[in-house]
Amino acid sequence: MEIIIPNGCNNTPRKQIVIDFTVAMLKMQNEIIKEYADESIIWYQLKDNKKIEGRCSLITILKDEDNNIIEYLEIYQVITHGKFASINGVILLANDTKIDFGDVYMFINAARSGKVKEIKSYRI
Numbered sequence: 001m002e003i004i005i006p007n008g009c010n011n012t013p014r015k016q017i018v019i020d021f022t023v024a025m026l027k028m029q030n031e032i033i034k035e036y037a038d039e040s041i042i043w044y045q046l047k048d049n050k051k052i053e054g055r056c057s058l059i060t061i062l063k064d065e066d067n068n069i070i071e072y073l074e075i076y077q078v079i080t081h082g083k084f085a086s087i088n089g090v091i092l093l094a095n096d097t098k099i100d101f102g103d104v105y106m107f108i109n110a111a112r113s114g115k116v117k118e119i120k121s122y123r124i
Contacts, residue, residue: 001027004074013112014080018087018105021116026070026091030059038108038115047123069094083107083114100124 005019017036024032034055043052043061052061072092079086088102102122107114 001070002072006075006077012080014085015078018078018085019075022087022103025062026073028062033059036116038117041116042118044120046120082110
């Protein structure tokens with residue numbers, strides 16, 4: 001998978017965590033997901049009106065959805081403030097499907113060690 005990240009995204013640790021977590025979800029990197037996700041994480045897939053609760057459920061859902069080969073990920077922006085963060089960009093699948101995305105993250109707290117508590121995913 002080709003990954004393009006804008007310049008300046010490495011100026012805060014939280015931005016890198018959001019990037020790493022996003023890539024880990026797309027590439028099924030379970031160890032990174034376990035490192036950054038709270039055990040009681042909630043992932044809202046708003047387009048499909050789905051709510052996935054718990055780190056184990058998140059990993060299972062990602063494994064079930066792993067049949068789409070991702071060719072390209074471009075991240076446009078990562079914005080962080082306190083215990084909140086957002087990331088947006090585009091994903092291109094091997095079958096030429098283009099997915100524009102925006103994810104809004106909420107962490108347990110504003111500390112660097114705070115785990116991801118909630119994600120709201122917007123997909124077009």
